[in-house]
Amino acid sequence: MSTIKRTWKVNGKSVAVRAPAGRRLLDFLREDLGLVGSKEGCGEGECGACTVIVDGEPVVSCILPVGQLPDGTEILTVEGIEKKRAGRLIQQAFVECGAVQCGFCIPGMVVSSYALLCRNPKPSVQAIREGLAGNLCRCTGYTKIIQAVKLAASRLPKRK
Amino acid sequence: MKTTEKIDIRFPKTLAEALRLQAREETRGKLLAGGTDLMVQWASGVPAPGRATSIWNLPELSSIEIFPGHVEIGAGVTHAFLCDCPQIRAHVPALVAAAATVGAKQIQARGTLGGNAANASPAGDTAPALLVTGGSVVLASLSGTREIPLSQFWTAYRQIAARPDEIIVAFRLPQKGKARERFRKIGTRRAQAISKVMAASRILVEKGIIQSAAIALGSVAPTPVRLGAVESFLAGKSLSPAVIDEAERLAQATVQPIADIRSSAEYRRWASGRLVRDALENL
Amino acid sequence: MTKRTSQSIRLVGKGMPRVDADGKVCGTTRYINDIDYKGILHGAVVRSPVPRGILKAIVPDAAFDWTGITLATAKDIPGINVVHMHDRTMPLLAEIGGEIRYRGEPVGVVAAKTPELAAEAARRIRLEIDELPPLLTLEEAVAIFKSAPGQLDTMKEQDIVKGDIAKGFAEADEILEAEYRAGHQEQLYLENQGLVVFPQKDGSILSEGSIQCPYFPVHELNDPLKLPPEKIRVRQTPIGGAFGGKEDYPTMLTGYAALPALKSGKPVKITYERNEDILFTPKRHPVWVRYKTGFKKDGTLTAIECDYILDGGAYLTISDVVMFRGILHCAVAYRCDNVVIRGKVARTNSMPCGAFRGFGAPQAIWGIESHMDAIAARLGKAPHEYRLQVHARPGDRTPTGQLLTEENGSTACLKLALRRSDFAKKLRQVSRGRLRKGQKKLYGVGMSFFAHGSAFTGDGEAKFKAKGRVELAALENGKPGVNIRVSSTEMGQGVHTIFTQIAADALSLDPAFIRYPMADTGLVPNSGPTVASRTTMVVGNVVHRASLDLKNQIEAFASLRFFQGAPAELRASQLVAKGRKPLPFAKVAKAMLAEVGSASGFFQFVLPDSIQWDQQTFKGDSYPGYSWSANVAEVEIDPLTCEISVPRVTAVIDIGRVINPVTASGQVEGGLTQALGYAVMEKIGTGRNGLYDAARLQTYIIPTALDIPEYDVKFVEYPYSFAPPGGKGLGELPMDGLAPAIANAVEAATGRRLRQIPITPEAIFEALHAGKKGTP
Numbered sequence A: 001m002s003t004i005k006r007t008w009k010v011n012g013k014s015v016a017v018r019a020p021a022g023r024r025l026l027d028f029l030r031e032d033l034g035l036v037g038s039k040e041g042c043g044e045g046e047c048g049a050c051t052v053i054v055d056g057e058p059v060v061s062c063i064l065p066v067g068q069l070p071d072g073t074e075i076l077t078v079e080g081i082e083k084k085r086a087g088r089l090i091q092q093a094f095v096e097c098g099a100v101q102c103g104f105c106i107p108g109m110v111v112s113s114y115a116l117l118c119r120n121p122k123p124s125v126q127a128i129r130e131g132l133a134g135n136l137c138r139c140t141g142y143t144k145i146i147q148a149v150k151l152a153a154s155r156l157p158k159r160k
Numbered sequence B: 001m002k003t004t005e006k007i008d009i010r011f012p013k014t015l016a017e018a019l020r021l022q023a024r025e026e027t028r029g030k031l032l033a034g035g036t037d038l039m040v041q042w043a044s045g046v047p048a049p050g051r052a053t054s055i056w057n058l059p060e061l062s063s064i065e066i067f068p069g070h071v072e073i074g075a076g077v078t079h080a081f082l083c084d085c086p087q088i089r090a091h092v093p094a095l096v097a098a099a100a101t102v103g104a105k106q107i108q109a110r111g112t113l114g115g116n117a118a119n120a121s122p123a124g125d126t127a128p129a130l131l132v133t134g135g136s137v138v139l140a141s142l143s144g145t146r147e148i149p150l151s152q153f154w155t156a157y158r159q160i161a162a163r164p165d166e167i168i169v170a171f172r173l174p175q176k177g178k179a180r181e182r183f184r185k186i187g188t189r190r191a192q193a194i195s196k197v198m199a200a201s202r203i204l205v206e207k208g209i210i211q212s213a214a215i216a217l218g219s220v221a222p223t224p225v226r227l228g229a230v231e232s233f234l235a236g237k238s239l240s241p242a243v244i245d246e247a248e249r250l251a252q253a254t255v256q257p258i259a260d261i262r263s264s265a266e267y268r269r270w271a272s273g274r275l276v277r278d279a280l281e282n283l
Numbered sequence C: 001m002t003k004r005t006s007q008s009i010r011l012v013g014k015g016m017p018r019v020d021a022d023g024k025v026c027g028t029t030r031y032i033n034d035i036d037y038k039g040i041l042h043g044a045v046v047r048s049p050v051p052r053g054i055l056k057a058i059v060p061d062a063a064f065d066w067t068g069i070t071l072a073t074a075k076d077i078p079g080i081n082v083v084h085m086h087d088r089t090m091p092l093l094a095e096i097g098g099e100i101r102y103r104g105e106p107v108g109v110v111a112a113k114t115p116e117l118a119a120e121a122a123r124r125i126r127l128e129i130d131e132l133p134p135l136l137t138l139e140e141a142v143a144i145f146k147s148a149p150g151q152l153d154t155m156k157e158q159d160i161v162k163g164d165i166a167k168g169f170a171e172a173d174e175i176l177e178a179e180y181r182a183g184h185q186e187q188l189y190l191e192n193q194g195l196v197v198f199p200q201k202d203g204s205i206l207s208e209g210s211i212q213c214p215y216f217p218v219h220e221l222n223d224p225l226k227l228p229p230e231k232i233r234v235r236q237t238p239i240g241g242a243f244g245g246k247e248d249y250p251t252m253l254t255g256y257a258a259l260p261a262l263k264s265g266k267p268v269k270i271t272y273e274r275n276e277d278i279l280f281t282p283k284r285h286p287v288w289v290r291y292k293t294g295f296k297k298d299g300t301l302t303a304i305e306c307d308y309i310l311d312g313g314a315y316l317t318i319s320d321v322v323m324f325r326g327i328l329h330c331a332v333a334y335r336c337d338n339v340v341i342r343g344k345v346a347r348t349n350s351m352p353c354g355a356f357r358g359f360g361a362p363q364a365i366w367g368i369e370s371h372m373d374a375i376a377a378r379l380g381k382a383p384h385e386y387r388l389q390v391h392a393r394p395g396d397r398t399p400t401g402q403l404l405t406e407e408n409g410s411t412a413c414l415k416l417a418l419r420r421s422d423f424a425k426k427l428r429q430v431s432r433g434r435l436r437k438g439q440k441k442l443y444g445v446g447m448s449f450f451a452h453g454s455a456f457t458g459d460g461e462a463k464f465k466a467k468g469r470v471e472l473a474a475l476e477n478g479k480p481g482v483n484i485r486v487s488s489t490e491m492g493q494g495v496h497t498i499f500t501q502i503a504a505d506a507l508s509l510d511p512a513f514i515r516y517p518m519a520d521t522g523l524v525p526n527s528g529p530t531v532a533s534r535t536t537m538v539v540g541n542v543v544h545r546a547s548l549d550l551k552n553q554i555e556a557f558a559s560l561r562f563f564q565g566a567p568a569e570l571r572a573s574q575l576v577a578k579g580r581k582p583l584p585f586a587k588v589a590k591a592m593l594a595e596v597g598s599a600s601g602f603f604q605f606v607l608p609d610s611i612q613w614d615q616q617t618f619k620g621d622s623y624p625g626y627s628w629s630a631n632v633a634e635v636e637i638d639p640l641t642c643e644i645s646v647p648r649v650t651a652v653i654d655i656g657r658v659i660n661p662v663t664a665s666g667q668v669e670g671g672l673t674q675a676l677g678y679a680v681m682e683k684i685g686t687g688r689n690g691l692y693d694a695a696r697l698q699t700y701i702i703p704t705a706l707d708i709p710e711y712d713v714k715f716v717e718y719p720y721s722f723a724p725p726g727g728k729g730l731g732e733l734p735m736d737g738l739a740p741a742i743a744n745a746v747e748a749a750t751g752r753r754l755r756q757i758p759i760t761p762e763a764i765f766e767a768l769h770a771g772k773k774g775t776p
Helices: A025-032 A085-097 A106-119 A125-132 A143-155 B015-023 B038-043 B079-083 B086-091 B093-099 B113-119 B127-131 B228-234 B241-254 B265-281 C021-026 C115-123 C138-147 C165-171 C215-220 C249-264 C274-280 C319-328 C361-379 C383-390 C410-421 C423-427 C460-464 C495-507 C535-562 C585-596 C661-680 C738-750 C761-769
Strands: A003-010 A013-020 A051-054 A057-060 A074-076 B008-010 B030-032 B051-054 B064-067 B070-074 B136-141 B144-149 B154-156 B167-174 B180-187 B195-206 B209-218 C041-047 C053-060 C070-073 C106-112 C125-131 C154-162 C174-182 C194-199 C205-209 C232-236 C268-271 C287-295 C301-313 C339-347 C442-454 C467-474 C480-485 C568-571 C574-577 C599-604 C625-637 C644-654 C710-715
Touching (some): A013 A025, A025 A051, A051 A106, A057 A106, A085 A106, A085 A143, A106 A125, A106 A143, A125 A143, A143 C661, B015 B051, B015 B136, B064 B086, B070 B086, B070 B113, B079 B113, B086 B093, B093 B127, B093 B195, B113 B127, B113 B167, B127 B180, B127 B195, B127 B209, B180 B265, B209 B228, B209 B265, B228 B241, B241 B265, B265 C761, C041 C115, C041 C274, C070 C249, C106 C115, C106 C125, C106 C249, C106 C268, C115 C125, C138 C287, C138 C301, C138 C339, C165 C287, C165 C301, C174 C361, C205 C249, C215 C249, C249 C268, C287 C361, C301 C319, C319 C361, C361 C442, C361 C738, C383 C410, C383 C423, C383 C442, C410 C423, C410 C442, C410 C625, C410 C644, C410 C710, C423 C442, C467 C535, C480 C495, C480 C535, C480 C585, C495 C535, C535 C568, C535 C574, C535 C585, C535 C599, C574 C585, C625 C738, C644 C661, C644 C738, C661 C710, C661 C738, C738 C761
Parallel strands (some): A003 A074, B008 B051, B030 B051, C041 C268, C205 C232, C301 C339
Antiparallel strands (some): A003 A013, A051 A057, A051 A074, B064 B070, B070 B167, B136 B167, B180 B195, B195 B209, C041 C106, C053 C125, C070 C106, C154 C339, C174 C287, C194 C205, C194 C268, C442 C625, C467 C599, C568 C574, C625 C644
């Protein structure tokens, strides 16, 4: 076992990290920081319920060892999404479209949707499907989730 | 404490430092790149090693360079990065197509080309596309670098030709030039799918005659394989329906797939030929 | 509905946003594994490493440090070692000298400070077992049934008989017989099973967790735990999906956790990781079903004979009722005077199967809807025209003799689905094994038509008498409001939202005043389990009526207290009386709480007297109401690789009154997607070691966002007249009929009928190229 000491920014706040290097980011977020919005559905990177954004990229935190994130890493979890304008729009659209059922996949879905809209503010339906393909949902059949992302995208402020 | 927390992971800052760690058995660790394969294996019961050496984000492994006639892709380049690189798409399009089928966005953001190759799964998505370039792997150790043809890289089921003290640093891949490339994966579903069978090809046709053909398959043998018999049959032939039929048949006669959780041996054998047909019909 | 209630607040029928959505999109909803329990132990189950044998000894490793670890075995069971379920045969834990009946059967439970330590301790227990030869799969059982029916080990059998089957076959011009098969299906709720059992000072227990039916553990564990129902309290935490998977199984899990909890005096939590959850919790029953049908040249069905065998696994648990629902759906949607259906639950040495959305009906409908297409083909009729001809409609009698008295949407569903999907035109474009001009893929379109019985079978609801309360209370914000107290659990399907709508309308009260706390058997009357497509129809009616009851009480109080006896009415969150200034609900409610204390409306569900059912002969009214649906699926098959995709699905559905069209269509899209998985990708086999072969998310494949079709979901409303607001069952129906619609489309695309799901590229390849013949 090796221990790391790092400083990250999690949801905009500076966080002192001290953990075994092989600790899964998901466990660190949930247990050390109490950010339990990210869920564990499979523990092997398949279901996407643990998706968070690390330095702008969506990743599955259940298979990411904390040691691989250097000082200065910026992490955005579902708890931080609310403070982002696009994030709030996505959350509102999920509620309005009925995109939520049991809710267990939803934090990961919201985070993946946010990552998608950051990269591609006007995604096609196909692009939305691709952007969410790493997030399994067993309740909704994805249809209303896709609608919600489309709706959120349509409400994003126009750039240039 | 979860299994992966017990691993003593080293985080060298440079390739040289990583090579020093790997040089001696006492400091050598299991090489860990994006973790998208290894972390999953360790979570699902494969015994975790005592030590690991993280090569994620090593600057020397993270670049893509375009040279006249070939490209050099750092082993640490992620699938997401590959997919976003227009020059790579121009010169080795099958590889980009393959990288786009790895897992989903989250896995593509962390999985690396070197990791995918080193994991040496017969179902590794990028392997057939690498193979058909006829390129090579650049391995580094304290004693220097050496280059191994990709055709000799995967030696047996989950075995590679690298020595324990070596690190994959890059892939040197000849550009396709005028040849056409194609990649097609038959997976268990449309995303997050492990392949049942997949094929990559690089075929050069001039004036209706096949000048050269490189065709590789994944998930049909203990390693990714080139279809040498089909390739030599095709060389010099004109692209007729009869030739395509024969190429399909030859491919089916050549492969020796097994049945597993994802597919049957019979289907894989048949589909191997079908994917060869697909490559030839889409030139 | 009384005429006063719906004048001002009208939420029923509207797409009110879900009441639980905010917490879920913000990640603040706390599921069981998000709750920080202090000072608890973590349990791990010790399981049999073999599928069958006699347990000789349980040997903890002497070299292991057992300090602080509690091991509970059958010896520690306070009462009789049997979980009630439906036949009182399954032990809570296998005991020494007893027979192990499936791989992974629990033998003990260890509890330790951390999950890792508990798992390690469980590994340090060696079991001595004299192995016996197992019978692992339904396939083996069916082979026995075919060669020596008397030797099939069945745990339950039931026949349905209508008319004279011999006469029916004698009258037939043609006879068509075929077999259909389907394997296990995993519920794959995204949140794994988990709960905590807290031992209480008075010897009772409290179980809290992801539990679909809180009253089940209360009534199923009395013998083993030696606790009366009032000493087993169960509380629901937010459920991350269940689909039946958390119906029967949390009873077992409560039992497992209770043993070390009672032994150690400390709370014990058991939560599974995905692999354990897939390997050792119940799945949809594999089925083998054989239809033999007789029909005249004009299409009239003269005889339907059916054998329906489910793989129940090692113990019956609840499989009898699954089989009952199955056989009741084997021929319910078509007119036929002579019917024999023989249902059986076979015993195998595998994990007992359990509840999964549809509950036996998808297996039955998979068979009959494939078979109806085959009959139509034999007759030279188009599949939709044939169904229009022979489908059941009001005035017809079902195989159990039930007269379909209610107006229903059977015909409307069929016609609208055909119209919306442009079925007749598309049918002319199907490939039948050869690409047509302009086609790159083999194209097919197929359909299915089916009913789903709402609520418990037969007079189950009459006997059960679902109870519910709607109570006036101080809410968490300190303001007065109303709590809905029923045991129906929110697991994603939207019950908290639609019951809020029903109560709001009945009370004429803004939903902001209404709460629906998580089910807690200490606080809610038993309105029954959240199963059987019964919640909207039965418990929705209970909430409606209990709300009306409370409304009357509030109005009576207001009349006396504020309006000098003038009649008062609660309307749009105000108490109004003629000629008086209206009073806000909050003011009246506050006074009522202060002066009367509590007030609550109550209702106990009753079935119409006309519902008659004989459980012995399976004759009579098998369900109080039926929902109806027609599905149309279009498929494309790549001739190059036999890969299949389903680009479009149309589903038209009669679920009576639609309480919330948004949640309802969400249920349909989700159910159809599970059915899509069932039809074309979800596959899990049993290895010789008795373990499932696809026990991870890398190997058990469910649809992703890229795999789903475009859905066209439409409701036709034929309200259930007896139980306002008139909803019928919805939850299960969308799971029922898509697989056969897809198989029928595959037949249209390829010319081959596939009689086993999932229809994978391998299966299509075999049908088309490997010489394994399908027959029409």
